Amino acid sequence: MEYELESFYKGLVDHGLIVPVRVQGAFGRGAVFEDVLEHFNALVTHISKDDAAEVYTFPPVIDRTIIERTDYLDSFPHLAGTVFSFFGKDKQAKELSAKVHAGEAWGDTQGMSDVCLNPAACYPVYPVIAGTLPPNGRTITMTNWVYRHEPSPEPTRMQSFREREFVRAGTPDMVVAWRDQWLQRGLELLTSLGLPAKSDVASDPFFGRAGKMLADGQKQQKLKFEVLVPVISLEKPTAVCSFNYHQEHFGHVFGIRTADDQVAHTACLGFGLERVVMALFKTHGFDPKSWPQAVRSRLWP
Amino acid sequence: MMIEKIRKILKDHGRLNKDPWALDEAADLYQAGMTSHASVNVMLALEGEFEIEFPDHLLKRSVFESMGAMRDTIAGLTKGS
DSSP: OOOOOHHHHHHHHTTTTTTSSSSOOOEEEEEEHHHHHHHHHHHHHHGGGGGGEEEOOOOEEEEEEEEHHTTHHHTTTTOOOOOEEEOOOOOOOHHHHHHHHHTTOOOOGGGEEEEOOSSSSTTTTEEEEEEOOOOOOOEEEEEEEOOOOOSSSSTTTTTTEEEEEEEEEHHHHHHHHHHHHHHHHHHHHHTTTTTOOEEEEEOOOOEEEEEHHHHHHHTTTTTTEEEEEEEESSSOOOOEEEEEEEEHHHHHHHTEEEEEESSSSEEEEEHHHHHHHHHHHHHHOOGGGSHHHHHHHHHHO | HHHHHHHHHHHHHHHSSGGGGGOOOOOOOTTTTTOHHHHHHHHHHHHHHOOOOOOOOOOSGGSSSSSSHHHHHHHHTTOOO
């Protein structure tokens, strides 16, 4: 199989799977693309049904103080998106209008609002589970739209996409065992769909020189794993699922305590839903009707 | 003395759960409560104090894991200057 960015993007567009828009990384999704995505997400729900995870849905905007308190702006200033809105009166509205219609920059007419775009599906969960956890901890799942400021011609690198996430909060032993179980489960799920998936230790795309240290620390401590599938490159496969062990980070910031009153540990895992769908199209072709029967019956049981 | 300056920087930036003067040079600072983000602030403070710039290949967790490791790295960077 050949891996090539432009022909893959063209294939997605030509088959109506994605709908280009003027800016990069913000394309629309066609009906067939969405059908595959929804059925994959339903399959994730199916294989995890015995976990009895609590289900939440959050909007694409979250409390801005969450990214301020969790060091997100220290680690990923380049990826964050904060919502700025108009707070003026008539006079300022006229100035805004004049600037827009004159093609001038109008950013200075806006002020920072209380919300930011959600950078990862699990972020709004941590303040919600503040306080003392039940003896077995908590497991939560959600599908949320997330934002990353990284416009790119590469279809797998989007500014806005959906993550199906699971979060586990509890003692270190509980959290690590859960993460390891899901790493295996995630690999099995993806290989059962005919995807050549492999797992590897990974690091987040931290910003700048400080980021080099943070990434090295994350790798040395094996805090992040990814499941990778070749989509646009065989040598640099695409992460379709990632597992992050945060240790005490969120427990400390938001006051999440275990039943025996220790700072709770947390971990999360997320399937990048659009990326899984693209991996399926790359591996099995652009028409799901021609996919192997074993894959079809798994997604459309 | 270099270790004394490193202890002072750790007190100001290391967010340790122990007094830096109570730790020996080989003590694991991550075990003593230094977070990854705190280690970045320590790195920046060392650069300011010793007028050095850590090259990319030294921006690693292990370089900042003990006072001794930091001293040896800084000594290597300032040698001959």
